[in-house]
Amino acid sequence: MDLSRRLRRISRYWFLLPALVIYGMFMIYPMFHSFMISLHDWNGLAPEMTFVGLRNYVDFVKDPISARVLRNNLVWMGFSLVFPVTFGLLLAIAVNRDMAGKTLYRSIYYSPAVLPMISVGIIWAWIYNPMFGALNAILREMGLGRLTRGWLADPKTALYAVIATGIWKGTGFPMILFLAGLQDIPAELYESAQIDGAGRFQIFRHITVPLLRETFVIVISLVVVDSLKVFDLIYSMTWGGPGRATQVLSTWMYFNTFIYNKAGYGSAIAWVLTAVSLILVFPYIRAMSRR
Amino acid sequence: MRNRSLLVQLSVCLLLVLALSIQAMAAPITLRLMTVWGAEQKEHLDALLAEYSQINPDVEIVHEVMAGAGAALYQEVLQTGFAGGSGPDVYFEWAGELAGYFIDSGFAEPLERYYERYGWDEILIPWAVDALVRNGRVHGVPVSTHGMTFWYRADLMNQLGLEEPQTYAELEALCQKARGQGIYPLSLGGKYNWQVMRLLDFLIEHTCGPELHDKLNRLETSWDCPEVVAAYSLFKKWVDNDWITPGFLMVAPDDARIPWYQGMALMVFEGSWMETTLINDGQDPYNFGFFLNPTDHDPVRISGFAEQFMISSVTPYKEEAAEFLNWIISREVQQRGLGTAFGSTGTIGVAPDPQQLPNTYKWRQVLTTLDATYPPHDQVFQAELLHHFFEVQDGLVTGDFTPESGAKYFQKAVEEWKASQ
Amino acid sequence: MTQLKTWERWALYIVLTIVAAIFLFPFVIVVFTAIRTQGDLMRSGVFSLPRELSLDGFRQAWYLGRFNVYYRNSILISVTKVPAGILVASLAAYPLAKWNFRARDTLFLMFLAGIGVPLHVTLLPNSILLKKMGLLDTLAGLFFPYIAYGLPLQILVCRGFFRTIPDELIDAAYIDGCSDGRIYWNIILPLAKPAISALFIIDFLATWNEFMMALIFVHSDKWKTVPLGMMYFQGQFSASYPVINAGVLISIVPVLLIYIMLQRYFVSGITAGAIKG
Known part of the structure; x- marks a missing residue:
């Protein structure tokens, strides 16, 4: 064995070292810690902790509310995969060209992402307000008065109303990733395709989309995970209500951990969330990474 | 070249952060008080608390506020603080189950000995003190009655x-x-x-x-x-x-x-x-x-509740904290701060200006003389x-x-x- | 990029403007709310045009939110953490994207796992850890957890974009005798400029707005950040809408500036020549 060659090979790994150290201390260790908590019955503060094995996980599977919580996450995911991704891509392509006001349009489409949650919660609650909301006013103007309602108060519409806000807020994020991805496509490809007489849609299908493959992998993975982790919007707009109609995994985890003081159960939900994200995302990324 | 200068800038910034992080020398004793009283109220209360340090130069009261989003966030900060060993010395709590969590987990000091020493029963509204009792013990002083x-x-x-x-x-x-x-x-x-x-x-x-x-x-x-x-x-x-x-x-x-x-x-x-x-x-x-x-x-009962200041059972400064509580619930301080530093009071004989706040004045009379309330179910x-x-x-x-x-x-x-x- | 006919150009502008108006509407309400009095807002209705104009909300927000101190802290943490985090992530992403080694998939899976972890479960362990290290209640105490929490997303993004860089470029550099460090610094990073700018925008926003960790890890006034200051706009029993929204507007200025500064790197074709070699 050639020692110096081996040393050289190991020394290459300093690239990974800073990330591994910081990540190990401030992410892997807390994850491990929370896994230990998930095996206990604990109120989150008192010195006593009771080991209960996997009971918290069994309880989660047994509790009928869990199914609704998961369903809400999946609905969220479905809408997020369609709308913010499509809108983000279309807007990115539209503002990728050299045109007047490019910066302004790009900034406007990204601006919802910039607005802090505290304002988003207030303004959208006003828009959906049953008494003086903008949405109801618009519907009445359009002669659709019978559709007016308390959009967040009706269990049938509450989740979708929050999702609509999520689409508004969530389009800027894929848009900038797609904008970055579009820069990797050589202009020559478009030029030669045009010379070959390809139509605009053909160019989109056969050049833009395939060459954005890595960007799609990133965007779709992130949208899937973000849909499972969605917290802020639900927390600030409906607080999981009415009843429990809009509870999702992360708010349900939060309620259990910090409001019901069931730290063990809450940590178990957190691990379910982490596991589900990995199960959905990792095989997908791996499959897409094989060439 | 530009990349290298970026690296230099970066390390300078890093050093700056580290340098700034070194703690400044503090007064001999710092009592950390945590409340939910944000906005203008915090400004007024901070001004009042500065007076306390003038009277007691060896104690500095540092007021931290977690406001907004109902009780959830406040409880979380308090819980993580205590569990992580960085909880406050004196803290605000509601009555009932919300405070009960900290009492049951062993982070609230029973205060009977201070009630006796300072004669707090004489100056505090009786139903408010009763509302704070949990398992026969009292762990706080009422600072507001609503x-x-x-x-x-x-x-x-x-x-x-x-x-x-x-x-x-x-x-x-x-x-x-x-x-x-x-x-x-x-x-x-x-x-x-x-x-x-x-x-x-x-x-x-x-x-x-x-x-x-x-x-x-x-x-x-x-x-x-x-x-x-x-x-x-x-x-x-x-x-x-x-x-x-x-x-x-x-x-x-x-x-x-x-x-x-x-x-x-x-x-x-x-x-x-x-x-x-x-x-x-x-x-x-x-x-x-x-x-x-x-x-x-x-009698006609209304929904009533009290809020309290509690002393952490893990603070080394319990005596100083009790002394501070005795000052803050005193009639003189309460009267001076009512309507600015305090939204309400748990002390007898404190009232707002009847011209300026006619309804609040009327409420004070109701709340001081009330003999029965029922607690809201969230407590x-x-x-x-x-x-x-x-x-x-x-x-x-x-x-x-x-x-x-x-x-x-x-x-x-x-x-x-x-x-x- | 394909050329548009004149009418197409106009149609595009019209569509883009309509979409922009819808996107902007809530923002307009934020601005309206910030420049009026609470009394006017409550009496005239939240969607009405402001009648009693007042910039008092801004003054109060600046003062209540302690922006003079908290702005400094937020800028300090953002201008250090964001470049440092992206540096660390891109260093790690390079081997994950471009080298073949046995532990690669395991390591990537481990980094990826972090994106699924809800922030809240890491708060208690991290605050205990920071306390032991003496970093609790300092900006440095935010620095490391922020980096750790940003890594999964950044590594995923960097890895994806690095993969689009042709292997031939790297192989050619090896043949020329370049070290791995030189390849990373002189080839990978410059080619990934659009991706790095996108990450910079995303991460600056996330860092600037980060609330939960700052709330738990920092309790002294002198180290608090802008999002914590916004808590002070709310009283125990009621909120002043003009102050909140004025504060929000003050707080987003740096994020918008960063965005406008960096979006110019999204210029199509910038890498075309480089990839041809």
């Missing part, structure tokens, strides 16, 4: 030819009349549930009476009883008759005032703190009044059970529960909860 009931707009009352109701039947008649003239009798904001709960709590007090209500709160009798079903039915009646602004379930509590100010609603169900809010909202306080909710029982039940209570409350509005099925469901939740304890 009551909640119906507030109305005087101009609308006159315009509709209505008067303050003395009985529940009169209240219903008032609602009917207001609604008949196109005005919603009550505007509520159901987000976080507690504003709607106030109405339901009142209806439970009305149908069950004080004795049964208290027994229900202590979970000593079944919730699946005719009186509770009657309260749920009345609540449904309020909803079905449009006596409450439609779609109120997810309206933010702050937004419930907008239809009220715009003359679309006659009343709100709010607390004794309301007058300051009215003034901040640019309203004339003389245009508003309140009446004690007519329960048809004797009675541990949160998990409370959320089942809220589930029924929301479900009666959305149609997921009938009064009967709601009472059954909650009783089942009570039994399951008791079994899990």
